[in-house]
Amino acid sequence: MSKIELSFICILTLIWGSWFYRKYVKTFFGTKKRLSWLAQQQQNKKIRSVLVILEKLYQNTNSHRTAKLAKIRRGITEDSFLYGEVDFLTLIALLTYCQPTEHDVFYDLGSGAGKAVFSAALCFPIRKSIGIELMPELVSLAKNILAEYQKTGHAKNNKCEIQFEQADILQRPFSDATIIFINATAFKGQLWKNIEDRLYALPIGARVILTTHQLSSSYFKLIYSGTEVMSWGMNSAFVFEKIK
């Protein structure tokens, strides 16, 4: 083997190795961290039972594929429509930092297949859980799952109102929101600036859960920051509370 061939193989191994480390090894330890967090929670059993319900509801769906096909069919190429999901336990942990109560109204802005909306509604005693999503195929998927969920015994005992709407997060008012989640990694440049401006108009006390982006410390207190599990690997995540 020549020196050039050997260096080529070394470079490929380095690139592949670092991708493998980020995608699988770090995610393995991130999941382990959240599983040991779960073991310490009083609501441990309830959270596990919600996970079983959600796995059953979504078992015949493939949200990543639905999003990919919808993008191709509609000729969408913008990065802001890159599809990815927050891990169930990650979201539950981030929501726990928000200490949700029966007065809270949760919004997922860019809700995709709706898993975060269900996770919040089924694990916490909140009043409403609302998903806003622009891609019609993903909204239909979420609404179909909601129809299935409403036939279950769990839905009959859960007071939280669950709603999915097809709308643009830059247009749809969310002044009743008290907890907002945005899986915002793919929201960049002017799009992110416009979303951020809307967050600064939230009432004092509102909590905001974000991936990748942070908010000004003059208006928001940082409650939690860490690296968390997402469907594409590990990503930074933050929980803020509006203070001014």
Ligand SMILES: C[S@@+](CC[C@H](N)C(=O)[O-])C[C@H]1O[C@@H](n2cnc3c(N)ncnc32)[C@H](O)[C@@H]1O
């Ligand atoms: C990264 S996915 C997050 C899905 C979900 N929140 C989760 O974490 O599991 C972002 C979603 O935002 C949607 N989206 C992008 N731009 C949007 C806009 N302007 N209004 C509403 N939804 C939008 C995309 O279609 C995509 O489903």
